[in-house]
Amino acid sequence: MSLPKRLFDLALAVVLSFVLLPVMVALAVAIILFDGFPVFYVSERMKGTGEGFDLVKFRTMRSAISDHGVSGGDKSARITRTGSMLRAARLDEIPQLWNVLRGDMSFVGPRPPLRMYVNRFPGLYAEVLQCRPGITGLASLVFHAHEEKLLADCQSADESDAVYSRRCVPRKARLDLIYQRNQSCCMDIWIMLKTVSKRSS
Numbered sequence: 001m002s003l004p005k006r007l008f009d010l011a012l013a014v015v016l017s018f019v020l021l022p023v024m025v026a027l028a029v030a031i032i033l034f035d036g037f038p039v040f041y042v043s044e045r046m047k048g049t050g051e052g053f054d055l056v057k058f059r060t061m062r063s064a065i066s067d068h069g070v071s072g073g074d075k076s077a078r079i080t081r082t083g084s085m086l087r088a089a090r091l092d093e094i095p096q097l098w099n100v101l102r103g104d105m106s107f108v109g110p111r112p113p114l115r116m117y118v119n120r121f122p123g124l125y126a127e128v129l130q131c132r133p134g135i136t137g138l139a140s141l142v143f144h145a146h147e148e149k150l151l152a153d154c155q156s157a158d159e160s161d162a163v164y165s166r167r168c169v170p171r172k173a174r175l176d177l178i179y180q181r182n183q184s185c186c187m188d189i190w191i192m193l194k195t196v197s198k199r200s201s
Contacts (some may be wrong), residue, residue, distance in 0.1 A: 001106060001131075001132045003056060004185065005185070005188070006106075008107075009100050010100075013097050013100040013101045013107075016061045016097055017097050017101070017130065019127060021096070023091075024094055026060070026094070027058055027082075027094070029193060030082050031058060031080075033117050034080070034081045034082050034172070035059070035062075035080040035081060035082055038063075039058065040056055040058060040059060041056075041057045041060070042054050042055070043055055043057075044112075044113070044114070044116065045112035045115075045133065046115055046125070046129065046133075047104055047129065047132065049118055049122055049126050049129060049162075051106055053099065053102075053104040053105075053106070054097060054104075055096065055099060055105075055194075056095040056098050057092045057095055057096065058085070058086055058094065058095060059078060059092075059093040059132075060079060060080060060092050061071060061075060061083055061102070061104030062078045062080060062084070063186070067156050069114070069116065069152075069160055069161045069164070070114070070160055070161070070164045070168075071151065071160070072151040072153075072154035072155075072157070072160025072163070072190075073152045073153055073155055073160070074155055074156050074159070076152070080167060082155075083117075088188075089097055090168075091197040093135055094183065100135065105133050106132040106133070106134045106135075107134075107191055107192060108137055108179075108191050109132050109133050109137050109179075109190065110128050110129065110131055110134065110135045110137050110139060110172070110173075110179070111133060111134065111137060111139065113125060113129075114127075116119070117164075120125070120136065120165065121169060124170075125168070125173075127173075127180075128176045128180075131183070136191060136195040137175075137176065137179060137191065137193065138175045138176065138178060139171075139172040139173075139175035139176050139179070141191055141194055141195055142183055143165065143168070143171055143175060145182070146174050147164075147172070150163055150164075150167055151163060151164065151166065
């Protein structure tokens with residue numbers, strides 16, 4: 001990651017952490033009141049082919065003893081009362097400001113993958129993860145809604161995994177590599193503005 005991009009991330013993350021603190025407190029209280037503890041969901045994601053980190057989100061699902069892979073229709077029954085609202089507005093991702101402050105993530109970049117997919121597609125992710133993972137990115141902006149529709153029809157973990165591997169991973173990687181070849185400060189700002197406007201519409 002370039003120094004200007006890192007400094008921009010740090011400055012924006014600090015400002016947003018202060019501005020959004022009341023919102024984060026309110027959401028945490030709502031989760032405790034309606035869904036109980038824990039407030040946060042912590043899951044390993046990858047920022048390099050051999051380097052993982054703990055990604056932090058607000059919890060939107062009931063815990064399960066065996067939970068792996070992406071979220072498809074097979075996990076929809078586990079979404080909590082507040083979870084559906086948080087997911088619809090993508091408010092569950094606000095705690096990732098902590099990951100940006102730590103340097104695990106940027107505001108813009110490829111979404112950080114699970115280790116199982118990096119291990120399955122090492123050559124592909126060796127290219128994609130040359131960019132620091134992001135809270136949003138070109139693939140998130142263009143493909144997220146379609147990905148949700150594809151996975152929503154899956155009725156088992158195996159089906160979700162197969163659909164994600166076959167139909168989502170390659171398409172998202174192509175978009176991530178387009179971003180990688182054309183990234184700039186202006187492009188990052190455009191992606192962030194488009195992401196915010198899309199979520200608020």
